[in-house]
Amino acid sequence: DVKVTQSSRYLVKRTGEKVFLECVQDMDHENMFWYRQDPGLGLRLIYFSYDVKMKEKGDIPEGYSVSREKKERFSLILESASTNQTSMYLCASSLVNAPIYFGEGSWLTVV
Amino acid sequence: QKEVEQNSGPLSVPEGAIASLNCTYSDRGSQSFFWYRQYSGKSPELIMSIYSNGDKEDGRFTAQLNKASQYVSLLIRDSQPSDSATYLCAVNKISNFGNEKLTFGTGTRLTIIP
Secondary structure, three states: OOOEEEOOOEEEEOOOOOEEEEEEEOOOOOEEEEEEEEOOOEEEEEEEEEEOOEEEEOOOOOOEEEEEEEOOEEEEEEOOOOHHHOEEEEEEEEOOOOOOEEOOOEEEEEO | OOOEEEOOOOEEEEOOOOEEEEEEEOOOOOOOEEEEEEOOOOOOEEEEEEOOOEEEEEOOEEEEEEOOOOEEEEEEOOOOHHHOEEEEEEEEEEOOOOOEEEEEOOOEEEEEEO
16 A cells, blocks of 8 residues: 655644655655645645656645655745744655655644 | 636535536646545645546546646536535646646635535
């Protein structure tokens, strides 16, 4: 079975804090993704990575950055958290031209 | 026009009946199509994938694809209360840099009535 692990499930951070969300997959997948999910807006792609140290902006990259130093690990960084970044964040991974598999999600509240 | 459109529902179906979920997409170049199921408070899980025109069956689930009409659907036969969830349609898209990404619809909430 594909295993995508998001280490932080529930976080509460203060406005202006730097936030790291970590994601690890154990299936040697080339592609990794970060989405956020909000009621009424669905899943929106923040950033994705198709290889180590390679990344591409998704639909809503503003306020976020990412890092992929190793194939199995993809980190999402909120440089200065704001209340409008309160959301559920979903990491996913896939082989090329294949379905993506999600982690369990990270619920972030910014106060 | 949204890239992937679904009727948000809610869709209510009696137990044992057929549930029909629909999705349209805008990018004619899309080649891969997926249906995910998401229970409340959980992450989406893959239930069906389809890559060519026609029907694909897996147990009680049938995915249908019509690329000419840019339409993909999911049929759930003999609906069970455990099928109550939000169903997400996802379509692949090639980015401006030639990399593949999945775009999701906002989902259809399905309720199976016992």
